[in-house]
Amino acid sequence: MQFYSTNNVSHKSDLKNAVINGLAPDKGLYMPEEIPVLPESFWIDLPNMNLGEIGYHVLKPYFCPTIPEGEFKELTKEAFNFPIPLQKVSENISSLELFHGPTLAFKDIGARFLARVMAQFTRGMEHHINVLVATSGDTGSAVANGFLGVDGVDVYVLYPKGLVSEVQEKQFTTLGQNITAIEIDGTFDDCQRLVKSAFMDEDLQNKLVLTSANSINLARFLPQMVYYFYGYAQAVKQGKKDIIVSVPSGNFGNLTAGIIAYKMGLPVKHFIAATNINDIVPKYLYSGIYSPAKSISTPANAMDVGDPSNFVRIQDLFDKKLEGIKNVITGYVCPNEDIFAMIEKVFTDNDYILDPHGAIGYKSLTELLDEGEFGMFLATAHPAKFPETVEEIIKQKVEQPDRLKAFLAGKKDVEELSEDFESFKSFLLNVCK
Ligand SMILES: *Cc1c(COP(=O)(O)O)cnc(C)c1O
16 A cells, blocks of 8 residues: 655655655655455454454555565564453443553554564664654653664654653653663653654755654554454443544544544544643634644643644545534543542542543543443553652552553663754764664
8 A cells, every 4th residue: 555645645655665754755644545444354253353353454454565464463463462451430431441551551552563563674774773752751651662672773762851750751761772762951842843853854864764653653553543443342242332432632643543443434423532721623623723832731741732743634534624524523622620620530439540631531521422322532541650640639549550660660861952953963963873
């Protein structure tokens, strides 16, 4: 399959080039040129498939035969290797727990898959690949852990100083090996701008092989389709119908994957684009006006995005027609105080601990579900990743999974840089292979 640029439909690329470059030369994002509808046989087999098998069938049209089918089967089995249970929270709302991977957040899924696809493509290449990633919290740890120890690839994680939690920070600043963490004196948007500028800098492009691992990379967001199918299958097994899926959103990669799953035939009724007060997309759905803003810091910090990079992909999926988008997606904005109130209420009433991001998904369903509908929200991170917020509300400790304890015991090792592009550039020229 070929992939086109969102800036120019006639600019096409093959898979390998699209994955290694991340961004198209005209600065557009790559999209699959067609979205195949899954065959009847897939739906018959779905209830008995595990995540690896679902991944293989759903992603095969995009990744094979560039990656031979046999190898791709192994790759999907390895990438999707942890459980994603659908956990009942209240009468008609369940949590799709995406946080049982190595860094306790859903980004592990895309990152583990991307690292394996990239390793496949770089085998036998003479140049070293340098992955640049800007993170508002969870991307950095997922990508760093996904690539840790992968030969021929070095990862540089840029994050805003003082704006990610200690737990998040420890998960990508303590790894060593092929992972370098860079603390930027600025915001997440500054980090994202530095990465984007590096990709557009001709001098850097001539001297280094640079690539992205943010959700702008095809091989990061496409694999996220897997759990929409898996969650749906579990809901159906539990006798649910009229399924509404709420997606706590920041850069909108996760929701893009959901919409592509929908176009491949996933029979959910509706999606909710749930945001914190960084409400650019819900505002757009309401008014038709898309106006990016500076990001505002909130307790759901992995969603603090003022100019969501993937939204253009969603617009593309609906031929840029607002009415089309509104038929499938409803916006919801959750103020900070509702995040806190929801964590407290669900802990008290349902004995379930929400993290601040999942709390936004849950809240949106309590507001928007109609009679007889079933709501599934994506629980994007484990509550133990946000102890400062969660423990103060529920007035008790959140139990830490062992893999988190191991990170916390590690020693932080970072490079410090300003938000100035020239200093970032000379840093890269000095250290990158
Ligand atoms: C990244 C992230 C989000 C937002 O996902 P997008 O794909 O950027 O919309 C939500 N919750 C958590 C915990 C995250 O890490």
